[in-house]
Amino acid sequence: TADLSFVIMKKIVFFDADGTILDIKRGVPESAKEALRKLTCNGNDAFLCTGRAFSFVPDEVKRMAFTGMIANCGTYIAYRGKVLLDKEMTKEEARLSVKILRENGLIPVMEGTHFMYYDKEEYTDEVDWFAGLITEQLGERWKPIRGNEDKMHIAKISAKVRPGCLEKKACLELSPYYDYVKHEEGMAGGTIEFVKKGFSKGFAIALVCGILGYERKDTVCFGDSNNDISMFEVTDTGVAMGNASPEIIKRASLVTEDMFHDGIYLGLERLGLI
Numbered sequence: 001t002a003d004l005s006f007v008i009m010k011k012i013v014f015f016d017a018d019g020t021i022l023d024i025k026r027g028v029p030e031s032a033k034e035a036l037r038k039l040t041c042n043g044n045d046a047f048l049c050t051g052r053a054f055s056f057v058p059d060e061v062k063r064m065a066f067t068g069m070i071a072n073c074g075t076y077i078a079y080r081g082k083v084l085l086d087k088e089m090t091k092e093e094a095r096l097s098v099k100i101l102r103e104n105g106l107i108p109v110m111e112g113t114h115f116m117y118y119d120k121e122e123y124t125d126e127v128d129w130f131a132g133l134i135t136e137q138l139g140e141r142w143k144p145i146r147g148n149e150d151k152m153h154i155a156k157i158s159a160k161v162r163p164g165c166l167e168k169k170a171c172l173e174l175s176p177y178y179d180y181v182k183h184e185e186g187m188a189g190g191t192i193e194f195v196k197k198g199f200s201k202g203f204a205i206a207l208v209c210g211i212l213g214y215e216r217k218d219t220v221c222f223g224d225s226n227n228d229i230s231m232f233e234v235t236d237t238g239v240a241m242g243n244a245s246p247e248i249i250k251r252a253s254l255v256t257e258d259m260f261h262d263g264i265y266l267g268l269e270r271l272g273l274i
Helices: 030-041 091-103 131-141 169-174 200-210 228-235 247-253 263-270
Strands: 011-013 045-049 068-071 076-079 082-086 107-111 156-162 178-183 191-196 217-224 237-240
Touching: 011 200, 011 247, 030 045, 030 263, 068 200, 076 091, 076 200, 082 200, 091 107, 091 156, 169 178, 169 191, 178 228, 200 217, 200 228, 217 228, 217 263, 228 247, 237 247
Parallel strands: 011 045, 011 217, 045 068, 217 237
Antiparallel strands: 068 076, 076 082, 107 156, 156 191, 178 191
Protein backbone atom coordinates (compact mmCIF):
# COMPACT_ATOMS: atom_id res chain seq x y z
CA THR A 1 0.00 0.00 0.00
CA ALA A 2 1.10 3.58 -0.69
CA ASP A 3 2.56 5.58 2.18
CA LEU A 4 0.21 8.52 2.62
CA SER A 5 1.87 9.95 5.71
CA PHE A 6 3.49 12.79 3.74
CA VAL A 7 0.42 13.80 1.75
CA ILE A 8 -0.41 17.44 2.52
CA MET A 9 -4.06 18.34 2.04
CA LYS A 10 -4.52 21.67 0.33
CA LYS A 11 -6.40 24.44 2.08
CA ILE A 12 -8.77 27.17 0.99
CA VAL A 13 -7.92 30.53 2.54
CA PHE A 14 -10.21 33.57 2.59
CA PHE A 15 -8.83 37.10 3.00
CA ASP A 16 -10.74 40.23 3.91
CA ALA A 17 -9.61 43.35 2.01
CA ASP A 18 -9.60 46.63 3.99
CA GLY A 19 -7.46 46.42 7.09
CA THR A 20 -6.29 42.91 6.19
CA ILE A 21 -4.50 43.00 2.81
CA LEU A 22 -5.43 46.48 1.60
CA ASP A 23 -5.13 50.06 2.83
CA ILE A 24 -7.13 52.64 0.91
CA LYS A 25 -4.18 55.05 0.77
CA ARG A 26 -1.11 52.79 0.84
CA GLY A 27 -2.41 49.86 -1.20
CA VAL A 28 -1.22 46.26 -0.69
CA PRO A 29 2.02 45.42 1.15
CA GLU A 30 4.55 43.61 -1.03
CA SER A 31 4.87 40.90 1.62
CA ALA A 32 1.15 40.10 1.22
CA LYS A 33 1.52 39.80 -2.57
CA GLU A 34 4.48 37.46 -2.13
CA ALA A 35 2.61 35.41 0.48
CA LEU A 36 -0.34 34.94 -1.92
CA ARG A 37 1.99 33.81 -4.71
CA LYS A 38 3.58 31.21 -2.42
CA LEU A 39 0.22 30.08 -1.05
CA THR A 40 -1.27 29.34 -4.47
CA CYS A 41 2.00 27.94 -5.86
CA ASN A 42 1.77 25.39 -3.04
CA GLY A 43 -1.55 24.23 -4.49
CA ASN A 44 -3.93 26.03 -2.15
CA ASP A 45 -6.95 28.09 -3.15
CA ALA A 46 -6.97 31.76 -2.10
CA PHE A 47 -10.09 33.91 -2.16
CA LEU A 48 -10.48 37.60 -1.61
CA CYS A 49 -13.55 37.89 0.62
CA THR A 50 -14.53 41.52 0.87
CA GLY A 51 -17.45 43.68 1.84
CA ARG A 52 -16.38 46.02 -0.95
CA ALA A 53 -18.43 46.09 -4.10
CA PHE A 54 -16.64 44.38 -6.97
CA SER A 55 -16.66 47.76 -8.72
CA PHE A 56 -14.43 49.10 -5.94
CA VAL A 57 -11.88 46.27 -5.85
CA PRO A 58 -8.63 47.88 -7.07
CA ASP A 59 -6.82 46.50 -10.11
CA GLU A 60 -3.79 46.00 -7.85
CA VAL A 61 -5.81 43.46 -5.86
CA LYS A 62 -7.32 41.81 -8.94
CA ARG A 63 -3.79 41.19 -10.24
CA MET A 64 -2.81 39.29 -7.09
CA ALA A 65 -2.58 35.50 -7.11
CA PHE A 66 -6.15 34.91 -5.93
CA THR A 67 -7.88 31.88 -7.44
CA GLY A 68 -11.29 33.27 -6.53
CA MET A 69 -13.16 36.30 -5.30
CA ILE A 70 -16.11 36.98 -3.01
CA ALA A 71 -17.27 40.60 -3.12
CA ASN A 72 -20.37 42.68 -2.37
CA CYS A 73 -20.37 41.11 1.13
CA GLY A 74 -21.21 37.68 -0.25
CA THR A 75 -23.54 38.42 -3.18
CA TYR A 76 -20.76 38.09 -5.80
CA ILE A 77 -18.62 34.98 -6.27
CA ALA A 78 -16.10 34.19 -9.02
CA TYR A 79 -13.62 31.32 -9.35
CA ARG A 80 -10.77 31.19 -11.87
CA GLY A 81 -12.42 33.90 -13.94
CA LYS A 82 -15.92 32.39 -14.00
CA VAL A 83 -18.76 34.22 -12.21
CA LEU A 84 -20.71 31.78 -10.02
CA LEU A 85 -23.06 34.27 -8.32
CA ASP A 86 -24.02 37.91 -8.89
CA LYS A 87 -27.14 38.76 -6.87
CA GLU A 88 -28.74 42.21 -7.02
CA MET A 89 -31.62 43.81 -5.19
CA THR A 90 -34.55 44.90 -7.34
CA LYS A 91 -34.60 48.44 -8.71
CA GLU A 92 -37.70 49.07 -6.58
CA GLU A 93 -35.82 48.01 -3.44
CA ALA A 94 -32.90 50.25 -4.36
CA ARG A 95 -35.13 53.29 -4.87
CA LEU A 96 -37.07 52.64 -1.64
CA SER A 97 -33.84 52.19 0.31
CA VAL A 98 -32.52 55.59 -0.78
CA LYS A 99 -35.83 57.18 0.25
CA ILE A 100 -35.93 55.55 3.70
CA LEU A 101 -32.27 56.29 4.48
CA ARG A 102 -32.57 59.95 3.53
CA GLU A 103 -35.85 60.40 5.40
CA ASN A 104 -34.10 59.14 8.53
CA GLY A 105 -31.03 61.34 8.11
CA LEU A 106 -28.53 58.76 6.83
CA ILE A 107 -26.46 59.15 3.67
CA PRO A 108 -26.81 56.32 1.11
CA VAL A 109 -23.80 54.92 -0.74
CA MET A 110 -25.24 52.36 -3.15
CA GLU A 111 -22.80 49.65 -4.24
CA GLY A 112 -22.96 47.37 -7.27
CA THR A 113 -20.82 44.96 -9.22
CA HIS A 114 -20.13 47.45 -12.00
CA PHE A 115 -20.84 50.87 -10.46
CA MET A 116 -21.14 52.69 -7.15
CA TYR A 117 -23.81 55.37 -6.81
CA TYR A 118 -23.77 58.37 -4.48
CA ASP A 119 -24.20 62.12 -4.74
CA LYS A 120 -20.92 63.97 -4.23
CA GLU A 121 -22.56 66.99 -2.61
CA GLU A 122 -24.05 64.61 0.00
CA TYR A 123 -21.22 62.12 0.49
CA THR A 124 -18.24 64.39 1.19
CA ASP A 125 -14.88 64.31 2.93
CA GLU A 126 -16.63 65.74 6.00
CA VAL A 127 -18.71 62.55 6.14
CA ASP A 128 -15.78 60.21 5.45
CA TRP A 129 -12.25 61.56 5.08
CA PHE A 130 -11.72 59.19 2.16
CA ALA A 131 -14.89 60.03 0.16
CA GLY A 132 -12.96 62.01 -2.45
CA LEU A 133 -10.37 59.25 -2.63
CA ILE A 134 -13.12 56.73 -3.36
CA THR A 135 -14.43 58.93 -6.19
CA GLU A 136 -10.92 59.24 -7.60
CA GLN A 137 -10.27 55.50 -7.45
CA LEU A 138 -13.65 54.60 -8.96
CA GLY A 139 -13.19 56.84 -12.00
CA GLU A 140 -15.84 55.91 -14.56
CA ARG A 141 -17.32 53.35 -12.16
CA TRP A 142 -18.91 56.16 -10.10
CA LYS A 143 -22.43 57.36 -10.91
CA PRO A 144 -24.71 59.81 -9.08
CA ILE A 145 -27.91 58.61 -7.47
CA ARG A 146 -29.67 61.69 -8.81
CA GLY A 147 -30.94 60.82 -12.27
CA ASN A 148 -30.35 57.10 -11.76
CA GLU A 149 -32.98 56.41 -9.08
CA ASP A 150 -34.77 53.87 -11.30
CA LYS A 151 -31.68 52.48 -13.04
CA MET A 152 -29.33 51.46 -10.24
CA HIS A 153 -27.83 47.95 -10.20
CA ILE A 154 -27.18 47.48 -6.49
CA ALA A 155 -25.80 44.57 -4.46
CA LYS A 156 -25.42 46.26 -1.05
CA ILE A 157 -25.56 49.60 0.74
CA SER A 158 -23.16 51.46 2.99
CA ALA A 159 -25.28 53.97 4.92
CA LYS A 160 -23.39 56.75 6.66
CA VAL A 161 -24.58 57.62 10.15
CA ARG A 162 -24.88 61.37 10.84
CA PRO A 163 -25.47 63.25 14.11
CA GLY A 164 -29.15 63.25 14.98
CA CYS A 165 -30.09 60.59 12.43
CA LEU A 166 -32.71 57.96 13.24
CA GLU A 167 -30.55 54.93 12.56
CA LYS A 168 -32.65 52.44 14.56
CA LYS A 169 -35.81 53.53 12.74
CA ALA A 170 -34.07 53.22 9.36
CA CYS A 171 -32.81 49.74 10.21
CA LEU A 172 -36.28 48.68 11.31
CA GLU A 173 -37.92 49.99 8.13
CA LEU A 174 -35.31 48.26 5.97
CA SER A 175 -35.29 45.01 7.97
CA PRO A 176 -37.73 43.19 5.63
CA TYR A 177 -35.14 43.51 2.86
CA TYR A 178 -31.71 43.40 4.48
CA ASP A 179 -29.47 42.02 7.15
CA TYR A 180 -27.14 44.68 8.48
CA VAL A 181 -23.89 45.21 10.37
CA LYS A 182 -22.98 48.42 12.17
CA HIS A 183 -19.29 49.25 12.07
CA GLU A 184 -17.96 50.98 15.16
CA GLU A 185 -14.24 51.08 14.40
CA GLY A 186 -11.70 51.33 11.61
CA MET A 187 -12.19 52.75 8.15
CA ALA A 188 -15.87 51.75 8.09
CA GLY A 189 -16.62 53.24 11.52
CA GLY A 190 -19.92 55.12 11.46
CA THR A 191 -21.27 52.98 8.62
CA ILE A 192 -24.22 50.60 8.62
CA GLU A 193 -23.75 47.95 5.94
CA PHE A 194 -27.00 46.59 4.50
CA VAL A 195 -26.84 43.28 2.60
CA LYS A 196 -29.63 41.31 0.94
CA LYS A 197 -31.28 38.99 3.47
CA GLY A 198 -29.55 35.64 3.89
CA PHE A 199 -26.31 36.75 2.23
CA SER A 200 -23.01 37.32 4.03
CA LYS A 201 -19.34 36.52 3.69
CA GLY A 202 -20.02 33.36 5.69
CA PHE A 203 -22.83 32.28 3.37
CA ALA A 204 -20.58 32.77 0.34
CA ILE A 205 -17.71 30.83 1.94
CA ALA A 206 -20.03 27.90 2.72
CA LEU A 207 -21.33 27.98 -0.85
CA VAL A 208 -17.82 28.07 -2.34
CA CYS A 209 -16.63 25.19 -0.15
CA GLY A 210 -19.65 23.13 -1.17
CA ILE A 211 -19.04 23.78 -4.87
CA LEU A 212 -15.29 23.09 -4.68
CA GLY A 213 -15.54 20.15 -2.28
CA TYR A 214 -13.67 21.57 0.71
CA GLU A 215 -14.43 20.30 4.20
CA ARG A 216 -14.48 22.72 7.12
CA LYS A 217 -11.18 21.38 8.47
CA ASP A 218 -9.50 22.68 5.30
CA THR A 219 -10.70 26.28 5.69
CA VAL A 220 -8.80 29.33 6.95
CA CYS A 221 -9.74 33.02 7.05
CA PHE A 222 -7.94 36.29 7.77
CA GLY A 223 -9.91 39.35 8.92
CA ASP A 224 -10.00 42.43 11.10
CA SER A 225 -13.49 43.96 11.38
CA ASN A 226 -16.98 43.04 12.52
CA ASN A 227 -18.27 42.21 9.05
CA ASP A 228 -15.72 39.38 9.12
CA ILE A 229 -17.49 37.66 12.03
CA SER A 230 -19.49 35.44 9.65
CA MET A 231 -16.18 34.33 8.06
CA PHE A 232 -14.86 33.24 11.43
CA GLU A 233 -18.08 31.37 12.18
CA VAL A 234 -17.84 29.08 9.14
CA THR A 235 -14.08 28.44 8.87
CA ASP A 236 -11.93 26.09 10.92
CA THR A 237 -9.02 28.48 11.55
CA GLY A 238 -9.65 32.20 11.96
CA VAL A 239 -6.66 34.53 11.90
CA ALA A 240 -7.10 38.03 13.36
CA MET A 241 -4.89 40.85 12.13
CA GLY A 242 -2.98 42.77 14.80
CA ASN A 243 -5.29 45.75 14.25
CA ALA A 244 -8.49 43.66 14.52
CA SER A 245 -11.60 44.59 16.48
CA PRO A 246 -12.06 43.00 19.93
CA GLU A 247 -14.91 40.85 18.55
CA ILE A 248 -12.63 39.36 15.89
CA ILE A 249 -9.73 38.79 18.27
CA LYS A 250 -12.11 36.99 20.63
CA ARG A 251 -13.04 34.53 17.87
CA ALA A 252 -9.53 34.01 16.48
CA SER A 253 -7.46 30.82 16.54
CA LEU A 254 -4.37 32.95 15.88
CA VAL A 255 -3.55 36.66 16.09
CA THR A 256 -0.92 37.85 13.62
CA GLU A 257 0.72 41.24 13.09
CA ASP A 258 -0.99 44.06 11.20
CA MET A 259 -0.73 44.14 7.41
CA PHE A 260 2.20 46.56 7.24
CA HIS A 261 4.19 44.44 9.66
CA ASP A 262 3.90 41.40 7.37
CA GLY A 263 0.82 40.02 9.11
CA ILE A 264 -0.39 37.98 6.14
CA TYR A 265 3.02 36.48 5.40
CA LEU A 266 3.77 35.65 9.03
CA GLY A 267 0.29 34.25 9.64
CA LEU A 268 0.46 31.90 6.65
CA GLU A 269 4.00 30.92 7.64
CA ARG A 270 2.91 30.03 11.19
CA LEU A 271 0.13 27.89 9.77
CA GLY A 272 2.66 26.04 7.59
CA LEU A 273 0.98 27.10 4.35
CA ILE A 274 4.01 28.90 2.90
